[in-house]
Amino acid sequence: MIFSKKKITTEYTVEQCTKCGTLTKRKFNHGDVLFATLLKCASCDGHTRIEKIFGETVEQ
C-alpha cells in the first residue's frame, strides 16, 4: 500500500535484581530465556533474573 507504514519490532529483555528489585531494560540477546539468572546486580551484591522478554513495535 502507498500510505501504509513499515512496522519494526524491537526485542527487549528486562532483568530484575532478586535482592534490591532494580529493573534494567536492555536489547534482547540471543540465548536469553525467561527466569534465567544472570550477572551480579550493578547496585548491590545480588543477582539479576530475566523477568520479561517482549517486543515493541513502532511504525516508520
Add this chain to the structure above:
Amino acid sequence: MNFTNFDLDQLFSMGDDSNPLLMIVWILPIILFVFYGQQIQLFVTSREIKKGLKKLDNFREESRTELINYVKNNLKVKNDPVKKIDKFLEYFTIMPVDMDPNGIVDKVHHTVRSREDYTRSHVKSLSPEMNDIELNKIQTLLEIASSLQMIYKIVNHMFLTAKKQNNYPLILPLQMLLPFIMEQAEAMIEAIPAFKSDQPVGDGIGPMVVGKMMLEHEKETIAFQTSLSKIDFEDRKLFLLKAEGPASTVGRPADGLEKIMSENKIDAIIMIDAALKMEGEDSASIAQGFGAAIGGIGTERFQIEAVATTNNVPIFSIVVKQSVKEAITLMTEDIADTAEIVRLQLNEMILENTKSGQSVVIIGVGNTSGVPQ
C-alpha cells in the same frame, strides 16, 4: 465550421426525449450491466483476490525458505534436507468418519497423536543428534510452513474454480473470508522470528505465570513434555502443571491432570490461558470464568472435562485476552505485564474457592517457547 456557438443541450436534445443518440447513451450501460454485470463484478473481485493470493504465495515460499535455511545452518544434516522437508510439507491428515459420533473423540485423539509422533520421528531423522528444544522448534516451523501451504492451496483452488466456471456467486464467500484468512496468514509469517529465537509468544502467558511459581521447586515429568511441581500455599497443596519449557510445545496437560487425579484427591482445577479477544475489547485485559480454558482441536478439553466430571471437581479459568497475531508472535509488553496481576488474581481465586487443607491443580496452558520452569 463555427464551434463558438456549440450548444450541449442542442446536441443531446435535453428537452427532447426522442433523440436516438441520447437514448443510446442511457440504454447502452443498462443493457451492459443487465447482461454482463456479474462478469464485471467477477473481474473486479478477481483482481482483489489475485493480490491476496500473491501475498499468500510469498508467505508460503518465505516460510519454506526460512525452514530450509534454519535446518541447513543450525543442524548437522547428513544429506540435502530439501526433498525431505518438501515431503513433510505435503503431509495431510484424514479426520475419522463422524457419521456415527460415538467414540469420535478417541478416534480424533488417536489420529492427531499418531501424526505428531510420526512427524517427530521423521524430523528427528533429519539430524539424529538434535536435542529436544531444536526438534520442537523445527516441528513448530514445519507446522507454520505446512499451514501456509495448505491455506494457499485452498484459496487458489476456490479462486480458479470460480474463474473456470465464470461463476460470480462462487467467488463471493472467498471475497468475504479473505480478510480473515490474510490476518491468520500474516500472524503465522510474523511468528517465525519469535519461534526461531526461542522467545516467549503471547500464548505463553499461562506457562509464564505457572513457570515462575515453579522456580526453585522440585520438578518431575508427569506426562510427555509436561512438567509438575508440588508446592504449599496458605495451608493448601498446589499441583503446578505446565509444558516443559523453554521448548516450543504445549505438552499434554490432560494426561498430566488425569495422572494427578488418579493418585490424589483434588478439590479444584484452575486453568490460566490466553484467549482470543473480541473486536473492541482491550488487548491484555484479564477475565475470570468457569470451564476448561484450553484451545486446540478439542480432544484435550474433552479429556479435562471428563476427568473433572467423573471426580466432581469444579474448573475455574483466568484468561488474558489478545488478538490472533499477539497470541503467536513475540509477547507484547502489555501482555508480559499482566503476569503479576494474574498471579495475584490466582491467589485470590485459590483462597475464595478452597478451604484450608484442600488440594488444587493449577495448569498454565499454552505454548511454552522461551518459558522455562
